Amino acid sequence: MEEVKLYGFGPSPFSYRVIWALKLKGVKYEYIEENLPMKSPKLLQHNPVHKKVPVLVHGGKPISESLVILEYIEETWPENPLLPKDAHEKAMARFWIRFAEDKYPTLNTFFRTVGQDQQLAIKEALKVLQILEDQALGNNKFFNGNTVGLVDISFGWLAYWFDCIEETAGAKIIKSNNLPRLHEWIKNFKQIPVIQENLPSRDKLLAYLKTKREKILSCIFIPNGH
Amino acid sequence: MAATTSDEKLLGLWASPYTTRVQLALKLKSIEYEFIQENLQNKSELLLQTNPVHKKIPVFIHGDKPICESLIIIQYIDDTWTNGPSILPSDPYDRAMARFWAAYIDDKWFPLLKELGGAQGDEARASIVEKIFEGLVLLEEAFVKCSKGKALFGGDNVGYLDIALGCFLGWIKATEIMTGIKWLDETKIPGLVGWAERLCSDSSVKDVLPEAQKLVELYTMSAGLEKGVSN
Numbered sequence: 001m002e003e004v005k006l007y008g009f010g011p012s013p014f015s016y017r018v019i020w021a022l023k024l025k026g027v028k029y030e031y032i033e034e035n036l037p038m039k040s041p042k043l044l045q046h047n048p049v050h051k052k053v054p055v056l057v058h059g060g061k062p063i064s065e066s067l068v069i070l071e072y073i074e075e076t077w078p079e080n081p082l083l084p085k086d087a088h089e090k091a092m093a094r095f096w097i098r099f100a101e102d103k104y105p106t107l108n109t110f111f112r113t114v115g116q117d118q119q120l121a122i123k124e125a126l127k128v129l130q131i132l133e134d135q136a137l138g139n140n141k142f143f144n145g146n147t148v149g150l151v152d153i154s155f156g157w158l159a160y161w162f163d164c165i166e167e168t169a170g171a172k173i174i175k176s177n178n179l180p181r182l183h184e185w186i187k188n189f190k191q192i193p194v195i196q197e198n199l200p201s202r203d204k205l206l207a208y209l210k211t212k213r214e215k216i217l218s219c220i221f222i223p224n225g226h
Numbered sequence: 227m228a229a230t231t232s233d234e235k236l237l238g239l240w241a242s243p244y245t246t247r248v249q250l251a252l253k254l255k256s257i258e259y260e261f262i263q264e265n266l267q268n269k270s271e272l273l274l275q276t277n278p279v280h281k282k283i284p285v286f287i288h289g290d291k292p293i294c295e296s297l298i299i300i301q302y303i304d305d306t307w308t309n310g311p312s313i314l315p316s317d318p319y320d321r322a323m324a325r326f327w328a329a330y331i332d333d334k335w336f337p338l339l340k341e342l343g344g345a346q347g348d349e350a351r352a353s354i355v356e357k358i359f360e361g362l363v364l365l366e367e368a369f370v371k372c373s374k375g376k377a378l379f380g381g382d383n384v385g386y387l388d389i390a391l392g393c394f395l396g397w398i399k400a401t402e403i404m405t406g407i408k409w410l411d412e413t414k415i416p417g418l419v420g421w422a423e424r425l426c427s428d429s430s431v432k433d434v435l436p437e438a439q440k441l442v443e444l445y446t447m448s449a450g451l452e453k454g455v456s457n
Binding site: 065067095 | 288295301306321329364
């Protein structure tokens with residue numbers, strides 16, 4: 001059994017995607033916490049192109065980009081499959097995984113803004129979330145159907161980080177009355193033992209986000225009247 | 227347009243590199259299909275129905291099942307038509323490398339070419355040009371690693387990365403004509419220059435890639451080409 005190492009960062013939801021996939025498949029690994037923004041020589045060696053976490057190293061070979069890592073994990077450890085077998089269903093899963101990646105900035109813009117800009121950002125975020133509610137999730141318990149899969153893992157940050165981001169930014173976007181099925185998915189996702197047991201400390205995350213938002217806002221010119 | 231009962235349809239644009247990707251994959255697997263040229267200023271009902279989320283091309287329709295996003299379509303074709311040559315590598319690590327570099331091309335590198343088109347001022351242009359060359363150097367290293375001494379990214383056969391990057395060759399050559407900048411410079415990226423020549427002369431590829439001169443004519447005619455074209 002070749003050794004598996006994961007380079008990650010505590011508050012990063014992208015690192016947790018990989019942790020969840022590995023744990024769901026029962027893969028043993030060594031976790032190495034990066035002290036961002038300082039980057040270790042190993043991280044720079046393993047991910048010279050993007051210089052980011054997470055990086056998975058399997059038998060000495062590094063793989064970067066969380067979604068690439070997820071597909072690698074799925075193909076290397078086929079037990080407890082996280083993607084559908086049917087080719088079309090698999091294509092649909094990949095579509096939503098790609099959507100999760102593409103829309104991540106849109107869903108986070110409200111964190112980086114205030115006033116009218118923030119209101120606009122919240123409107124845009126709601127449009128994306130409505131698509132998830134209606135078209136991605138539909139009437140299923142999970143994005144993958146009855147059990148969690150890679151799509152759920154890709155959106156997993158919505159189930160925990162998003163709520164902390166909302167709190168820090170002073171906005172409430174996902175509610176039980178406007179996005180009931182997504183709201184329910186959040187509850188169900190967090191109840192899965194592997195997920196429940198592998199989440200960052202809420203207090204630490206809130207503290208991290210508070211500092212981050214303060215830094216971002218200190219760079220924004222806020223005109224009189226806001 | 228004549229009615230057809232083709233089980234395979236491709237909605238796309240002849241000039242779009244993302245459409246070209248799918249056409250390359252279909253050619254490699256010898257799959258017959260009906261090509262439906264879309265008009266992005268007047269999107270068809272079929273496009274809006276089959277890609278309601280993004281309303282973009284390409285969309286591949288197999289029977290009654292639509293698949294969107296060019297790289298996802300290629301993987302679907304590879305998973306479904308297994309008798310032809312395999313497009314993705316068989317080894318999971320090689321597959322991960324192919325996916326990593328395809329994502330780099332789409333998320334980091336090709337957007338620079340698009341940015342160049344809209345750049346204002348010499349300084350801004352020079353900065354983007356430098357980044358494009360830096361990206362090509364990275365892709366050269368990727369080629370050396372992935373090809374493992376063979377002719378193409380996929381080794382002996384046209385593979386995922388050959389398609390993912392090769393689809394842009396028409397536009398790269400068109401941009402060379404329009405800017406006077408030699409992107410495919412053998413002093414900087416000899417591996418990729420050799421690869422481009424070999425790929426363009428491959429029988430599965432040469433009739434599929436759009437001609438650079440035709441793309442130049444199209445670009446000079448309409449600035450809004452990229453609107454509505456998906457990855």
